[in-house]
Amino acid sequence: MALWLALILPALPVQLASRALEHTGPLVVVEGPAQRPVVAFCNHAASACGVAAGQKLAAALALAQPLVAVARNHERENDALLELAGWAYQFSAHIATRNVSTVSGLLLETGGSRELFGGQARLHRRIERGLVTLGFQATFGYAATPQAAWWIATARALGIRCPDAVEPSQLEPALAPLPLRLTGWDAPALETLHALGLATIGDVLALPRDQLNRRFGTALLLDLDRALDRLSDPQPRFEPPATFFARLDLPADVSEAEQLMFPAHRLLRSLEGFLRGRDAGTTRLEFTITHNSRRAKPVPPTVVTLGLAAPERDARRLAQLFAERLARVTLPEPAITLALTVDRLQRFASRHASLLPPAPGASHLSADAGWQQLAETLHARLGSERVFQLQAIDDHRPEHAYRAMPLVAQTGERSRSTPAVPQRPLLILPNPAPLEESDEAPVYDGALRLVVGPERIESGWWDLGTPARRAVFRDYFVARNPRGQTLWIFRELAAPRRWFLHGFFA
Amino acid sequence: MQVSYAELHCISNFSFLRGASHPEEMIGRALALGYSGLAITDDCSFAGSARAHLCLQETIETYPAARAFKLIHGTEIQLTDGPRLVLLVTSRHGYGNLSQLITLARRAAIKGTYRLTRGDVANNLALLDDCLGLLIPPPHAPDRTDAEHARWLAQILPGRSWIACELTRGPDDAAHLIAVQAMARQAGLPLVASGDVHMHVRGRKRLQDALTAVRHKLPLAQCGARLFANAERYLRPLYRLGRIYPAGLLAETLAIAERCNFSLAELRYEYPEEVVPAGETPATYLRRVTYEEAVSRRYPQGIPEPVHKQIEHELQIIADLQYEPYFLTVYDIVRHARSLNILCQGRGSAANSAVCYCLGITEVDPARRVLLFERFISKERNEPPDIDVDFEHQRREEVMQYIYKKYGRDRAALTAALHTYRPRGALRDIGKTLGLSLDQVDKLAKTMAWWDGRKIQRERLLEAGFDPDNPLIAQVVELAQELVGFPRHLSQHSGGFVIARDRLDRMVPIENAAMDERTVIQWDKDDLDALGLLKIDVLAIGMLSCIRRALDHINGFYSRQPQAAPAPGFIHRRGERPLELATIPREDDRVYAMLCNGDSLGVFQVESRAQMNMLPRLRPKKFYDLVIEVAIVRPGPIQGGMVHPYLKRRQKLEPVTYPSPEVKKVLERTLGVSIFQEQVMQLAVVAAGFTPGEADKLRRAMAAWKRKGGIGPFRDKLINGMLARGYTAEYAEQIYRQIQGFGEYGFPESHAVSFALLVYSSSWLKCHEPAAFCAALLDSQPLGFYAPAQIVRDAQKHGVEMQPIDIAKSDWNCALEPSTENPGRPAVRLGLELVSGFNEAAAQRIVAARNERAFVDVADVSRRACLDRGEINALAAADAFASLIGHRRKALWAALGLAADAPRTASLTAGAPIRESQVDLLPPSEGQNIVADYERTSLTLRRHPLALLRRRFDSMRLVPAAGINGTRHKQSIRTTGIVTCRQRPSTASGVTFVTLEDETGTINVVVWRTTAEEYRRELLGSTLLTVYGHVERIETESVPVIHVIARRLVDHSALLGRLTVRSHDFH
Secondary structure, three states, X not given: OOOEEEEEEOOHHHHHHHHHOOOOOOEEEEEOOOOOOEEEEEOHHHHHOOOOOOOEXXXXXXXXXXXXXXXXXHHHHHHHHHHXXXXXXXXXXXXXEEEEOOEEEEEEEOOOOHHXXXXXXXXXXXXXXXXXXXXOOOEEEEEOOHHHHHHHHHHHHOOOOOOOEOOHHHHHHHHOOOEHHHHOOOHHHHHHHHHOOOOEHHHHHOOOHHHHHHHHOHHHHHHHHHHOOOOOOOOOXXXXXXXXXXXXXXXXXXXXXXXXXXXXXXXXXXXXXHHHHOOEEEEEEEEEEEEOOOOOOOOOOEEEEEEEEEEEOOHHHHHHHHHHHHHOOOOOOOEEEEEEEEOOOEEOOOOOOOOOOOOXXXXXXXXXXXXXXXXXXXXXXXXXXXXXXXEEOOOOOHHHOEEEEEOOOOOOOOOOOOOOOOOOOOEEEEEEEEOEEEXXXXXXXXXXXXXXXXXXXXXXXXXXXXXXXXXXXXXXXXXXXXXXXXXXXXXXXXXXXXXXXXEEOO | OOOXXXXXXXXXXXXXXXXXXXXHHHHHHHHHOOXXXXXXXXXXXXXXXXXXXXXXXXXXXXXXXXXXXXXXXXXXXEOOOOOEXXXXXXXXXXXXXXXXXXXXXXXXXXXXXXXXXXXXHHHOHHHHOOEEEEEEOOOOOOOHHHHHHHHHHHHHOOOOEXXXXXXXXXXXXXXXXXXXXXXXXXXXXOEEEOOXXXXXXXXXHHHHHHHHHHHHOOOHHHOHHHOOOOOOOEOOOHHHHXXXXXHHHHHHHHHHHHHOOOOHHHOXXXXXXXXXXXXXXXXXXXXXXXXXXXXXXXXXXXXXXXXXXXXXXXXXXXXHHOOHHHHHHHHHHHHHHHHOOOOEEEEOOOOOOHHHHHHOOOOXXXXXXOOOHHHHOXXXXXXXXXXXXXXXXXXXXXXXXXXXXXXXXXXXXXXXXXXXXXHHHHHHHHHHXXXXXXXHHHHHHHXXXXXXXXXXXXXXXXXXXXXOOOHHHHHHHHHHHHHOOOEEEEEEEEEEEEEXXXXXXXXXXXXXXXXXXXXXXXXXXXXXXXXXXXXXXXXXXXXXXXXXXXXXXHHHHHXXXXXXXOOOXXXXXXXXXXXXXXXXXXXXXXXXXXXXXXOXXXXXXXXXXXXXXXXXXXXXXXXXXXXXXXXXXXXXXXXXXXXXXXXXHHOXXXXXXXXXXXXXXXXXXXXXXXXXHHHHHHHHHHHHOOOHHHHHHHHHHHHOHHHHOOOHHHHHHHHHHHHHOOOXXXXXXXXXXXXXXXXXXXXXXXXXXXXHHHHHHHHHHHHHOHHHHHHHHHHOOOOOOOOHHHHHXXXXXXXXXXXXXXXXXXXXXXXXXXOOOOOOOEEEXXXXXHOOOOOHHHHHHHXXXXXXXXXXXXXXXXXXXXXXXXXXXXXXXXXXXXXXXXXXXXXXXXXHHOOOOOOOOHHHXXXXXXXXXXXXXXXXXHHHHHXXXXXXXXXXXXXXXXXXXXXXXXXXXXXXXXXXOOOOOOOEEEEEEEEEEEEOOOOOXXXXXXEEEEOOEEEEEEEOHHHHHHOHHHXXXXXXXXXXXXXXXXXXXXXXXXXXXXXXXXXXXXXXXXXXXXXXXXX
């Protein structure tokens, strides 16, 4: 006999945020236009301060300080449900995900599989414990129909006591006292039912079917009939994907690499469940860390790859390996997301001989291999820090008008408009060199003759804090020395008005 | 060598988000540097020209040498398919031409942009007469296109065009000079130096960069080449220019300046002519209509002698100043409004005159009231008369359309409202450009509640958790501070009209407003004022609509009810003239008695809580007391500390004294305390020796507070003047402080008088015809401080019978019907307008169908009134079918049962009613009904929701509002009520006023800052708020003024369940 388990993840967006970081302060998930965000969900700390769904973010900020606000991301919620479904696949072969307005969760058919796990109670405990390690909180509902299980779990998520309805005869007594608002019916219908003084599922069941049908259409009756097992209710089957991908948005900026261990644990637990469901392991894990690009230019993501000699899936062991790699990683900018990708699944039993991936052979540099491949190879050998390409940047300050970009990381963030740069020397010194002076006139292998200029550049005053990027106030000149060299030099506008060499023309 | 130079290419901050200095700063700096002249050449605009002109005029007064300085008017225009040009005007004719050309370019594009092609210029060559042209070459080396542009310019402006050479320390200025010289040679054009000036000093570079970033909607770090590479686009000292430019190019600037001889002072307002019939002069016509209207409208029994003398006196002054066409223009508009039965009322300096009373521009009767016309209009002050006319809110548009139709769109236009940066907006924009996150920007902007005034305060930043010494925050604050007061954009003024005799666009450019088919001129009312041009403000007042509706209700009811007994004191009788604004009985004692009790809910201007508390203390007994009441509860007098002295003197707790007979003359009518703006100016004249002209400048400085930063420059003159005339230093300081406090909030007596008349009229209606007044207030929503629920409850308190919304009886608007208890008196039948989600057209169909025959059931209503499902459901939920089929749930069930397509295909389904078994729906409880009433109609005629909770409140020992009246001063108390209003006035430091309401009345709660901070959440979030605190009681001759001072707040909103009541919150 079918037995459905509904797992409801109350306030899923908040769970996603707190799953990624240990955060005990007030936190809200907002949606709506960027200028006027509205609170959609909040955690306990925030609601204790009086924050509630529907408030404007500005109002919430007035109530709770400091408040972390995260933008709602429906895609991430779906990803999370799929990730969870992939994990839960180890417990049941028939799983469906559901995401109806504010209620998200999974439906698992456990009637078929519970005996494999030693009965319903044991299965229940395993799922419950597993969810905790993944960082999810869920309410459970068991019933003979999926719809009833869903409603029961929803009721419990709202704090309403309600028995399971494992037997079909228990369905109506269990559902009748439940308030209509948890049915997930559309708001106008619920509003109308309320205005008619109808409060519970039982109140609606007591009305003549034809009159109800005329007023509210068939949708309500269909839902009720499915819940009460008067109508079959086939559920779509979740098909587990062939590869694993999961991503966590970090609700607050993470600047220390080791802080990433907490979310990494979550991801590895999830991966473990996923691999168990497929009886597989993996030898290659790729962690991708994306960075905050708010303050400076966009920063390419940091990729940390774990290569293993033999397929593995044990979360604890993988976490140890990752921690070792992480210790050698410095974050160029605070991290904002952490993602885990596994494309290669292997049978868990099989073993590889070498600890390192095979070294690239000469054949990799064959004639048709493009520069990209060369770059990849170089990259693999030298590490991403050593392979660059130059990119023009739109900035008046000469030393910031170019930047070195890691060659492989194609972030698509190249500056689109290459500015109409005036004639600039081919070689610009990254750090201008002070020039010797005689009678305040610059000298470089002899007295310098000023040929063009002054070109005055005063820019960058807004760059604060980082000493490497600071404002410039200079008069630039093209100068020539007795040896016939053409130089690019400047004089500081501020006292003591020193001269510097900044570049060479070819 | 002495260098002479006139800057010919300079944009101010009226080239929005480009220029980084005010026109005044530009003029000031150019004068200080010894420039021979300066052209303000804003981007296709003359918006900053009035400011520049005025600044120069003022400078000349203190520094006559500035007379030699040449202010040139011009504009910079980027042609769509051609070069960037600077066009300068040489004469009035040229000014009119260029103004027209700008209009052409602006009207061709959406608000804030313009579009002008070479073709447009070629087709309107006449518009370049008396204009000079400068071609601004691009910064890069000139190419073939540039050369072609130069030849084109030489062709269309032969002998009047130049190529501008702008050397601003670019990559290679020497090469640029050579290139433009070659280009000039080829085109046969002379070369002239100019500076592409964007700021008056180089220190504004950071702000200029920030403005550029705001314009591009990018953070500064991403602006790159969109920013200028350096800070050279400022007004450079002459010696520097001498080093940069060849002497010939500098000399050429003077030659050009020499040819530009136009001053804005030449603009003279020319009045419309059609207001005067052929064969008459404005003077003869004004005299004729004044006397004709006086006899027919005001004095059928003959004009009293003093009035006659007054009219003659005023006509003389008007004639001397040649203001007749202005009065006649206003008269024409008012007369037209009256012919459409639109209520209106004039106010302002010239409005309160015997002439305006005769012409019907105002109802303020000179025979009854102290009117000093010269107080309002004077010969010495070269100030245009000022008449604002208020019209009924809903019908003002008709008046505006009349003006457009009569004078044409090329002669009439709305003045601009210039929006300037305030701290919030400045912080937001600067914060964004400097890369703060949206959250931070929001938080930062939020620290600047408007009551912080115009300065960004350190303490506020600290409170919000920002470190003011953090370099980034410091930079944001510093730049935002500079940005405050910068013009941001022009939008249309709510109703300030300019009307020209000929084409308006030859006086000032006209551009598109945001609304379709609306245009706005490029000057705001301050500019027009400063140039001495006339404007008419066509404004809207909701209370005028309300008064007209009340009058219609009254006249309708008594003409339908033969046996009706009108209110005592009501002169109207059946068959006589209907009641009008002008025939409302005057100086009625019961009206004043009502006001003395603070019983003023719904009354114009004096219904706020502060006013209600002031009324029992001021105890108005006559009309002039209302004039003072209107003016005194305002930020100006409160900040100037005038309220308490006046109250004390009025209550005879303090002797009324005057420091001199001159001052007595000015302040006698306000017991020695200056309350009105006019009094302040007169004081400056009689006590400090200001000339009327100087006093007028003082007034303008007060009005332009936001722009110029106060009246500081007048301080010495004022205080020294008063000391010299024997006043004590203390008194002089006091007067100075008062003037300062007035700031922009100063309220003129001339306006207060007109407002007071509406206060009196609405009070009379409330006192004698409360049913009509209540119905009219409900019809006029949204209006005033109070929600429909409170208006209805107040009417019930005054004995008005209220009848519920009923499908069989209600119209769209509220209506008067004979009271069931006393058929001679009116009761209010609530209108369908109160049903949320309903519409007027549906209501009209219901009335029409009902007049044919009565409705029998819900389906009948739906069918015959052709209502759709939403409409019929709205009625059912609002309990409008109660008389037809019973409680609202039954009605709703029936409504839902109608076939979905029933109404639109009425005849098809009409014959086949659906038979259904009876469904037993539980009737709603009283509480559920109350909640549903509030949800659907925002009020209830059942019991107050708190009446249901009273037993519970009693057990919690919460005292009802009525119980508070019997408490002692300082007594501890706890009470609760629904929050109807939260207010945090600018004048009270940190105190929040909360008004609570229960079934017995209202409770005034005062929450001091520390309590407010401790209970912030309860204060802001509660619907039902319980207050622990003590009573503060001020005895007056009538009702005591009682406040509850809160010590602790508790949120009990949960007790209300689903009840939704919205509070009015003011900050």
